Amino acid sequence: MKQARRKERRKAGRRKGQFFILGAVLVCSLFFVGLPLYGPQIQSYREDLSLVSNNLESEFPRALNLALKSGSVEGLADFSGFSQSSLAGHNTRMRALWVVSEPQGSGVWVTVGNFMNQSESVSVTVEGNRHDFNVPNNSTLSWAYPSAPDDFQISVQFQGHEKATTWVRDKVGVYAFMEFSRGADTVVQEIEA
Amino acid sequence: MLEAVIAGVIIFGFLAVIGQTYMSPAREDVALQAYQSLKSLDEQGVLRVDAAAWDWGTLNGRVKIYGKNHTVEICSPSQCQGGERPEGRNVWVGNYIISGDQYYSPRQVKLYLW
Numbered sequence: 631m632k633q634a635r636r637k638e639r640r641k642a643g644r645r646k647g648q649f650f651i652l653g654a655v656l657v658c659s660l661f662f663v664g665l666p667l668y669g670p671q672i673q674s675y676r677e678d679l680s681l682v683s684n685n686l687e688s689e690f691p692r693a694l695n696l697a698l699k700s701g702s703v704e705g706l707a708d709f710s711g712f713s714q715s716s717l718a719g720h721n722t723r724m725r726a727l728w729v730v731s732e733p734q735g736s737g738v739w740v741t742v743g744n745f746m747n748q749s750e751s752v753s754v755t756v757e758g759n760r761h762d763f764n765v766p767n768n769s770t771l772s773w774a775y776p777s778a779p780d781d782f783q784i785s786v787q788f789q790g791h792e793k794a795t796t797w798v799r800d801k802v803g804v805y806a807f808m809e810f811s812r813g814a815d816t817v818v819q820e821i822e823a
Numbered sequence: 824m825l826e827a828v829i830a831g832v833i834i835f836g837f838l839a840v841i842g843q844t845y846m847s848p849a850r851e852d853v854a855l856q857a858y859q860s861l862k863s864l865d866e867q868g869v870l871r872v873d874a875a876a877w878d879w880g881t882l883n884g885r886v887k888i889y890g891k892n893h894t895v896e897i898c899s900p901s902q903c904q905g906g907e908r909p910e911g912r913n914v915w916v917g918n919y920i921i922s923g924d925q926y927y928s929p930r931q932v933k934l935y936l937w
Contacts, residue, residue: 647826654830693922
């Protein structure tokens with residue numbers, strides 16, 4: 631009789647023990663059920679892109695200076711292509727469009743560089759004189775604006791973007807639009823110097 | 824008793840797996856650490872000189888990141904030079920693009936941390 635009771639108790643004890651295992655499995659599965667509540671897991675991408683953006687924000691004007699030092703604004707085009715291909719190696723897509731103004735007599739010589747991964751129509755207006763640049767991808771086009779006052783108004787229009795500002799004729803001016811993207815994350819930056 | 828031990832093993836095993844997967848340093852922290860290290864060297868005026876001269880050994884020696892191994896690789900549009908790149912998981916890379924030092928000579932400086 632006693633033995634039968636002991637057996638019964640042991641059985642009951644085992645059944646209770648199974649609840650420990652069940653509880654452990656439940657705790658583990660609750661973690662995975664709760665995961666979606668933490669929201670997107672790819673925040674780091676945005677941070678990573680902002681580092682790239684920060685790097686090129688400071689480097690772009692310097693690249694222009696070094697390019698001009700070597701005699702041509704074409705160095706900036708080379709740097710744009712280099713940056714694009716370097717970032718592509720890290721799954722980061724870079725699109726850039728820039729406008730550079732250099733003094734030329736009583737006017738200015740304006741160069742547009744297009745690295746937007748497609749041809750772009752860019753309108754540049756200097757003191758009311760408008761010129762439309764149809765720039766193929768990965769290339770530059772230039773145009774001479776024969777007269778400009780010491781401080782001149784310049785506006786740049788392309789693909790839904792517009793930038794209007796005042797530059798000094800006897801100083802090199804640059805405006806650059808840059809977009810860095812990876813997956814769904816995008817960082818856009820404008821540089822003016 | 825046996826069931827309690829099994830439950831404990833399940834929980835600890837789960838925590839060990841989760842710990843490795845989710846508790847490892849966030850990608851942004853390491854990338855930021857590498858980027859800031861390179862930026863700091865640039866601000867000290869030494870990164871460009873070494874990168875333009877392809878002196879990745881000296882540049883690597885200037886990097887001070889404690890608790891991690893590191894190596895530097897310098898790339899131009901046509902070539903890369905640097906230390907032995909580590910293989911395997913948990914290797915992080917920070918990038919810094921420069922246009923040159925005294926003259927136009929674009930370089931991409933990569934700092935691998937592991």
